Amino acid sequence: MPVSQLTNPNIIFFITDEQRFAQHWPAGWAAQNLPSMDRLAKNGLTFLNAFTAACECSPSRASMMTSTYPQQNGVEVTFTTALNPSDPNLANVLAAANPAYPLIWKGKWHLSFPVSGGNWTEADIANLAQTYNVQQWNPPDAGTSLSGTATLGGGKGQNDRRFVCGPAPSGIPAESVLDFINNCNGSDPFCLVVSLVNPHDIFLYASQFEGSGYEDAPFEQLPIELPENQSDDLTTKPGIQLAFRTSYNASHPLTAAQQANYVKFYAYLQTLSDALFCQILDALTAKNLIDNSIIFRFADHGEMALSHGMQEKMYNAYEESMHIPLIVSNPVLFPEPAVTSAVVSSLDLVPTIAEIVGSPATTTLRGTSLVPIINDPEASVHEYGVVYTYDDSFNQPDTLSGHIRCLRTPQWKYAVYYSSAVTGGQFEYELYEMTNDPGELTNLAFGTVSEPIQQQWNTLHTQLTDLLTTLGPLPTGDFTWPVNPAGSNVWSPVT
Known part of the structure; x- marks a missing residue:
């Protein structure tokens, strides 16, 4: 069924932070242990080759929101630059189609700073609405730090559960995801973004694990093994990879036993966010919202999880960092599961929404609509990649x-x-x-x-x-971009 046959569908984003496309796991493990992903796939289109446009957290999210690259939207470095309010984003695309089509954001934001310069408060709800046309946010933000427990998705932070189930912190009158769904009238279309932190909490292991609120017991028996490509010595790779790995592993050392648990903990964290998405799916079903809602399930970027001996996602273009899950799910469009091998980008999400809702606000978008692939999984939309x-x-x-x-x-x-x-x-x-x-x-x-x-x-x-x-992202500066570098410019890694 063509997507155009759905009338004023609700658009729902399920986003996780640092979740790569499932790999290095036993066959069938994801389907058995990530039931929300399995539910969405059974009535959805699974993209086998979806890739983030940028890394790390803020650049990847700004690129998704604006369908532009960091060099254009200005968010090149995490923790440094806020998203420019004058740049058209998903909210503008929706409003251009229908001023009453709100963008409701619940969960991790990581694209601006508190108006007070310190803690997140009720004033930030109004600020996001006024500045970015992002409505009904439920601060404080989370998943924005690589230290401490306050911004954790789980553990002592429990921000993911707060985002989905509540309650809001004292003094911040904000609805949870479940509150929003239960209060829906069912007649007015909406775009709901549910942005969870986990598996971002992987940074805790092992140096910050003690006292984080997590315990070993839930994951230490998981049948997850170290990746086959862990032992790469990186001597034939760009020198920044070995430099980063050496410095990061020195400050975040892992024993052999801790390495084995690192990959198990990473898998376990994904089960936590998945369980919360199951609760949301149950609530949508109970309110009869599923049939007229198109759910996009994806992540901002991936995580190395010891592939090539690396932790985190910095300074590389390996699959583990850039290959992300993407499922487009709706039981009317997909009464049976479908799969596509088309190569697509996170830049393509907002143009897809623009076509679905009939928005004319597309002139600044650098991605390409995925509607042709949604209508025909054998189609492709990118000439090269x-x-x-x-x-x-x-x-x-x-x-x-x-x-x-x-x-x-x-x-x-x-x-x-x-x-x-x-x-x-x-x-x-x-x-x-x-x-x-x-x-x-x-x-x-x-x-x-x-x-x-x-x-x-x-x-x-x-x-x-x-x-x-x-x-747009052709590098600029006091240098010349290479022309036909092969052969005449054979290199050895610079260290």
Whole structure:
């Protein structure tokens, strides 16, 4: 059934933080242990190749909200720059279609700062409504720190449960997700964003785990093993990867036993957010809202979880960091489960909503509507593939090549790592054939490069450059972007 047959559908986003596309798990584990994902997939379209446009938290969220890259929307570094209120975003797209189509936001925001400059208060609810046209937020924000317990999704923080079930903190009159659903009249369309923190709490393990409110018992027996690509020595990869891994692992060391528990804890955290989404699905069903609601289930970005020996998601373009889950679910559109292999971007979500609701506010959007794929899972909407960017910063010198521009096609991944802090620019490269090397262990751009690979490298570089030029994130600065770098510019990692 074409999506156009739904009349004024509700749009619902289920977002998690730092949840990668399911990988490195036993077959069937996700379906058995993440029942909300399974429920959505049974009446939905599962995207096997969805990728975030940017990393880390704030850049990925700003890119999703505005359908632009960080270099355009200005949110390049987490904790530093707020989303520009003058930039069109999801709320503007909805309002242009129907002024009475509200964007209701519940949960993690991470795109602006408290109006008081300190704690989140009732004033911030009004500020988000006035500044961004984001309605009925339920502060305080959460998942915005890599230390302490106050902003945790679970543990002592319990912010995810507060977002979904309540109660609101004293002095902040804010509805929970379940309150909002139970109070719906069922006749007026809405866009509801449910943005949960977990599995972002993975940063706790192991150095901050004690005293966090979490215990080992719920996850230490999970049948989750260390990833097969953990032992990558990174000597054939861009030098920033080894530099970051060395410094981060020095400040966040893990014993062999802790490494085994790290990947189990990461999986366990996903079951916590999934259980809350199940409660929301139950509430939507009880209010007869499911049939006329299109649910988009995705994450802002992924997590390495010891793949390539790395924690977190900084300074890399590996699948674990950029490959995200995406399910578009509605029982009328999908009476049976469907799957697509089309390569898509988080930039495509807002253009998709624009087409669904009939919004004319699309001139600034850099993504492409996924409606053709929703209507026909065999379709594709990107000629080459999609672009992933990284411009964030995390305790590494800017003389290292820590900025990334990456092209992901159905078969290939090609990434340019660069630093503009070095006179004339400094460039390093990654090239993977994803069909035969899904673990991304063999960097085909390193060392002596065969003639066929040089040709493929130059083809991908041309495609990447075309997309960067068209979409906006072509790097600027006092250096020249490479032209046909293969062969004549074989490199060794800079350390």
